[in-house]
Amino acid sequence: xxxxxxxxxxxxxxxxxxxxxxxxLRSIKPKKIYISxxxxxxxxxxxxxxxxxxxxxxxxxxxxxxxxxxxxxxxGCRKSVSNGINWFxxxxxxxxxxxxxxxxxxxxxxxxxxLLKKYKNQNKISVISGSxxxxxxxxxxxxxxxxxxxxxxxxxxxxxxxxxDPKFSFWPKWKQSLDWKLLHKDLIEKKYWEKIxxxxxxxxxxxxxxxxxxxxxxxxxxxxxxxxxxxxxxxxDENATHTFALKKFEYKKSRYKNFxxxxxxxHPKSININNEADNYVFLNHFKxxxxxxxxxxxxxxKLFFKNPNEFILKIIKIIKYSLKQSI
Numbered sequence: 001x002x003x004x005x006x007x008x009x010x011x012x013x014x015x016x017x018x019x020x021x022x023x024x025l026r027s028i029k030p031k032k033i034y035i036s037x038x039x040x041x042x043x044x045x046x047x048x049x050x051x052x053x054x055x056x057x058x059x060x061x062x063x064x065x066x067x068x069x070x071x072x073x074x075x076g077c078r079k080s081v082s083n084g085i086n087w088f089x090x091x092x093x094x095x096x097x098x099x100x101x102x103x104x105x106x107x108x109x110x111x112x113x114x115l116l117k118k119y120k121n122q123n124k125i126s127v128i129s130g131s132x133x134x135x136x137x138x139x140x141x142x143x144x145x146x147x148x149x150x151x152x153x154x155x156x157x158x159x160x161x162x163x164x165d166p167k168f169s170f171w172p173k174w175k176q177s178l179d180w181k182l183l184h185k186d187l188i189e190k191k192y193w194e195k196i197x198x199x200x201x202x203x204x205x206x207x208x209x210x211x212x213x214x215x216x217x218x219x220x221x222x223x224x225x226x227x228x229x230x231x232x233x234x235x236x237d238e239n240a241t242h243t244f245a246l247k248k249f250e251y252k253k254s255r256y257k258n259f260x261x262x263x264x265x266x267h268p269k270s271i272n273i274n275n276e277a278d279n280y281v282f283l284n285h286f287k288x289x290x291x292x293x294x295x296x297x298x299x300x301x302k303l304f305f306k307n308p309n310e311f312i313l314k315i316i317k318i319i320k321y322s323l324k325q326s327i
Contacts, residue, residue: 002109005116005155006095008034008088010081011057013049017100017234018056024103029062034091036084039071046074053100067091081208082166089158094120101234102153104130108230112155114265115143115224124271126160126221129153130230133285134277137227142265144274147183148281149216149223151209153231163219168211171201174218183217185275189282222273 007030011018025033035057040046060066069087071080081099088095094116098104108130119125129146130153138144174180175194184190197214199205216223282288304311 002113003028003030004032005030005109005113006032006034006088006092008036008085008095008097009057009100010084010097011035011037011053011100012080013040013046013053014100015049015052015056018053020103020234021098021100022056022060024106026062027106028109030064032065032067033060034067034069034088034095036069036080036087037071038075038077038080039073041074077206078208078211079166082164082211085161085164085208089161092158094155094157096153096155097151098153099151102130103232103234104153105230105232108153108226111143111226111230111265116155116157118267119224120157122271123159124220124222125224126156126163126216126219127151127223128155129223129225131233132226132229133281135280135284138274138277139227140266141227141268143224143226144268144277145222145271146225146278146281147217147222147273148225148278149213149221150225151212152233160216160221163221164212164215166208166211168197168201168214170218171197171214174214179218186279186282189288192282192286192288222271225277 007025009018009021037050037053040050054070057066069084071083074080075083085097088097096109096112111130112128115125115128119128125145127149129150131150133150175197181190184193196205196210200207200210200214300311300314303314
């Protein structure tokens with residue numbers, strides 16, 4: 001039963017997002033829920049919102065086992081989330097991880113249940129993701145394999161998470177290795193991630209997800225990605241930590257709406273990365289296309305004539321973001 005899968009909720013200071021997630025979980029009534037939260041920053045608004053989140057959690061009205069990991073002090077995103085997941089896997093061998101702004105399609109839980117069992121002992125598979133950022137379906141199978149461990153609603157095993165290095169200590173040496181040089185077929189993509197990881201290593205970016213991505217890559221792990229999106233990310237607003245775009249990712253209805261607990265989904269016949277899909281993700285989701293100046297210039301010329309106001313807003317956002325990253 002899907003209700004038997006342990007679930008970790010990573011919450012913080014967003015009551016409305018937390019409430020939406022709890023309401024979705026009410027539909028499956030999970031039997032075991034772990035809740036981990038960072039402590040409030042030193043301001044009254046943050047303290048009040050963190051308290052509101054705890055009140056919402058306390059009103060879970062179905063029979064389930066709840067465990068809490070509430071930090072008193074503010075640890076920051078990277079430390080808080082990684083500590084929360086460590087705590088989760090100190091108690092469980094596998095499970096689902098949901099941040100407060102990731103509201104799953106109900107079929108997500110069945111998808112995770114089936115794949116958690118299927119790949120339990122397959123070390124090559126590190127992540128089961130609920131997010132899909134493709135513009136179209138990839139192929140006839142229900143999911144494909146990607147190098148990108150998307151973490152907007154995901155599941156994994158203790159065996160995979162134990163490879164996480166919170167200090168990111170391996171990066172300087174790994175950056176010079178042949179494994180790293182061969183990981184990305186495209187030089188621009190390689191340079192893009194080197195720039196990101198350099199900043200993460202120097203603590204200029206407070207992100208656990210980038211560290212997790214690097215850990216998965218270093219250990220040659222793959223991610224099972226659904227052919228259609230199963231997660232609605234509601235976090236694109238003024239309260240976001242890293243996602244500052246106002247328009248959220250387009251939610252695509254799942255094809256798995258008729259899932260039953262014993263259904264046999266169509267699995268890929270081989271475990272190989274879909275390079276075409278990953279290339280699309282790099283260019284569009286990670287905005288790697290902005291890294292390619294010829295494409296970037298073409299994009300802004302087109303935008304200027306199509307929507308001058310949006311063009312100006314985009315330029316302002318890029319300038320603000322560049323100034324912020326240079327600090």
